[in-house]
Amino acid sequence: MQCYVSLHPVDSTYLLLTVLIISTGSEKVLFVHHSFLHRRYSSQNVNKTVIVRIPQANIYRFGDSNIAAPVFREVDWTINEGESWAVIGSGSNQKTALLRTLLGHLRISPPPAPPEGLFPFLSDPPRDPHTCISLVSFAHRQHTSGGAFYDYTARYGAVRDEDCITLRQSMFGEYDFLNIQPKDSSRIKTAGELAQEKAKKDIFDDLSARLGLSDLLDLPLVALSNGQTRRARIIKAILSQPELLVLDEPLTGLDLNNRPTLLSVLHALHSSQQPRIIMGLRLQDPLPDWISHLALVKDGKVITGAKDEVLAEHVAQTLQDEQKRASNTPRIIPSADGKPVVDMKNVNVVYQQTRKVLKSINWTIREGERWHLQGANGSGKTTLLSLLTGDHPQSYTQIQPASHLHLFSRPRARISTPHLRYLIGVVSPELGNAFPRRAGVSVWEVVGTGFDGTFVPGGPNGVGVGLEGSLSDDVRKWRVDRVREVLSALGPSSWKNGVQGADEISTLTSLDEEFAKRDFADLSAGEQSVVLLMRALVSRPQLVLLDEVWSGMDDAMVRAARRYLREGGVGHDQAVVVISHWEGEVPWGIEDGLRRFKLDEGVGREV
Numbered sequence: 001m002q003c004y005v006s007l008h009p010v011d012s013t014y015l016l017l018t019v020l021i022i023s024t025g026s027e028k029v030l031f032v033h034h035s036f037l038h039r040r041y042s043s044q045n046v047n048k049t050v051i052v053r054i055p056q057a058n059i060y061r062f063g064d065s066n067i068a069a070p071v072f073r074e075v076d077w078t079i080n081e082g083e084s085w086a087v088i089g090s091g092s093n094q095k096t097a098l099l100r101t102l103l104g105h106l107r108i109s110p111p112p113a114p115p116e117g118l119f120p121f122l123s124d125p126p127r128d129p130h131t132c133i134s135l136v137s138f139a140h141r142q143h144t145s146g147g148a149f150y151d152y153t154a155r156y157g158a159v160r161d162e163d164c165i166t167l168r169q170s171m172f173g174e175y176d177f178l179n180i181q182p183k184d185s186s187r188i189k190t191a192g193e194l195a196q197e198k199a200k201k202d203i204f205d206d207l208s209a210r211l212g213l214s215d216l217l218d219l220p221l222v223a224l225s226n227g228q229t230r231r232a233r234i235i236k237a238i239l240s241q242p243e244l245l246v247l248d249e250p251l252t253g254l255d256l257n258n259r260p261t262l263l264s265v266l267h268a269l270h271s272s273q274q275p276r277i278i279m280g281l282r283l284q285d286p287l288p289d290w291i292s293h294l295a296l297v298k299d300g301k302v303i304t305g306a307k308d309e310v311l312a313e314h315v316a317q318t319l320q321d322e323q324k325r326a327s328n329t330p331r332i333i334p335s336a337d338g339k340p341v342v343d344m345k346n347v348n349v350v351y352q353q354t355r356k357v358l359k360s361i362n363w364t365i366r367e368g369e370r371w372h373l374q375g376a377n378g379s380g381k382t383t384l385l386s387l388l389t390g391d392h393p394q395s396y397t398q399i400q401p402a403s404h405l406h407l408f409s410r411p412r413a414r415i416s417t418p419h420l421r422y423l424i425g426v427v428s429p430e431l432g433n434a435f436p437r438r439a440g441v442s443v444w445e446v447v448g449t450g451f452d453g454t455f456v457p458g459g460p461n462g463v464g465v466g467l468e469g470s471l472s473d474d475v476r477k478w479r480v481d482r483v484r485e486v487l488s489a490l491g492p493s494s495w496k497n498g499v500q501g502a503d504e505i506s507t508l509t510s511l512d513e514e515f516a517k518r519d520f521a522d523l524s525a526g527e528q529s530v531v532l533l534m535r536a537l538v539s540r541p542q543l544v545l546l547d548e549v550w551s552g553m554d555d556a557m558v559r560a561a562r563r564y565l566r567e568g569g570v571g572h573d574q575a576v577v578v579i580s581h582w583e584g585e586v587p588w589g590i591e592d593g594l595r596r597f598k599l600d601e602g603v604g605r606e607v
């Protein structure tokens with residue numbers, strides 16, 4: 001018996017052909033079977049099948065009774081087959097909460113009535129939502145894997161055995177799909193299993209080519225950049241073949257070129273219901289043309305309807321409110337002759353002797369300057385940042401005199417890593433994910449770790465012990481005052497009651513006092529991001545690196561933080577580098593003296 005299986009893309013679905021040849025003596029019998037890899041709905045079904053139904057219900061956190069304040073009030077939301085929905089909101093936390101309701105993470109009261117339940121389309125034949133609905137979230141993570149700090153800089157050095165798993169291996173857990181061999185070689189796979197694997201592999205090849213990952217399949221997973229990892233996570237979710245895929249902020253961290261490609265892939269998948277897709281987007285994200293309906297999350301309410309209606313009636317008003325509240329603030333006049341904080345000459349980073357990730361970078365950053373570091377996913381921004389922080393082993397190996405990396409006017413090798421952590425304030429997705437969330441560590445203590453750039457609180461008053469291991473009374477008092485200043489400028493009273501500027505810093509309000517005592521681990525993702533920003537700024541470091549700084553923050557937090565940064569939160573003697581794919585996210589503009597450094601496949605220049 002011989003079996004041949006092949007897969008053909010047809011429109012945006014896949015046709016699976018199975019050919020079975022059975023030889024009986026001199027005769028050969030041929031069986032041909034074709035099927036679509038996923039079920040396709042006939043056009044008659046469109047608009048009749050209900051995908052999601054929440055009828056007039058309140059939504060609560062688990063553990064809260066019905067007399068508690070609901071997270072959302074009187075939600076009436078129906079998604080029909082054929083519609084394309086995005087959930088948008090000014091507060092990232094509320095948008096994420098609504099999406100997580102679809103995964104059963106919040107309680108709907110009264111619950112949608114059986115047998116249809118929350119997902120009527122899964123009721124006939126009955127299917128388990130746990131296996132049919134997937135969520136991939138790119139919104140900021142609130143939890144790490146444990147209470148300890150993990151070393152996110154491992155990717156820059158020699159890759160350890162346990163980190164060696166490649167992108168290709170990570171996609172196909174149990175089996176090696178290249179050779180189509182089961183790990184348990186004593187078991188022979190059935191023709192059906194082989195056909196399914198082949199089909200998955202073809203989808204994988206197709207999607208990784210379309211999303212620009214084909215050349216990276218054999219790289220260790222830890223070597224992938226943020227944007228590359230995000231695209232890989234989406235492919236992995238698609239390979240698990242959910243019926244409904246919920247993507248929270250899929251555009252976050254993607255560069256301008258990758259955004260339309262990803263959106264068109266998602267559109268094709270959604271049109272073929274393989275899987276259906278619901279996206280969570282930030283208010284400032286561009287809405288794809290193919291989105292037909294919106295759920296706008298605003299002040300505990302969910303406003304649903306056709307895209308144009310929701311846009312015309314509600315979003316325009318929300319954006320106008322935002323603009324009204326935006327402040328006109330003084331401009332930075334950078335000093336042209338500030339001392340160099342960073343000086344790079346012909347700096348290179350090369351992996352495996354041939355993979356050149358940074359090529360002859362020349363860049364000088366001076367006191368008082370504001371820079372926007374730009375570049376597509378994988379162009380080398382995070383790698384460049386890791387040279388500035390001294391985390392990259394190749395920060396030591398720039399060969400003099402042809403090349404050098406000077407930090408704070410000294411060769412990098414002549415300045416210790418703890419000293420660099422003391423001199424540089426950093427916010428980055430890597431640091432945000434890795435920062436320990438230990439029970440019992442307060443907001444105050446986390447902010448206090450910023451003085452010495454450590455990850456574990458220490459010292460009297462929780463403000464560290466300095467490089468020498470002890471602090472004079474004056475320095476400790478200055479540190480305590482600084483923690484109070486940043487708490488006052490960026491604490492909850494600045495986002496809840498209106499924004500305070502750096503010059504209004506005085507005593508802490510009771511709201512900020514309470515906030516300072518809270519466990520960092522118990523804060524929302526947005527609150528944690530604000531606290532990590534306070535940590536980066538508290539010591540008034542000479543160099544501030546802000547990589548995806550607004551991640552997870554809601555609009556009020558972003559407004560408070562932007563204003564603080566512009567109005568004295570960083571001074572004329574401090575240099576700032578902002579990394580963002582969105583020009584509008586940089587707190588300063590060209591008119592403020594902002595300069596731009598752009599990386600293009602490892603080559604850098606001022607633009």
Ligand SMILES: Nc1ncnc2c1ncn2[C@@H]1O[C@H](COP(=O)(O)OP(=O)(O)OP(=O)(O)O)[C@@H](O)[C@H]1O
Pocket residue numbers: 155156157159216219222223224225226227228253351355357375376377378379380381382383384
């Ligand atoms: N250890 C490594 N071995 C081989 N290649 C690596 C290694 N570490 C990083 N790279 C590659 O270096 C390139 C630059 O990665 P980097 O994280 O600096 O990009 P990025 O500009 O920050 O991207 P993003 O916008 O997606 O965050 C990527 O193509 C990545 O795959």
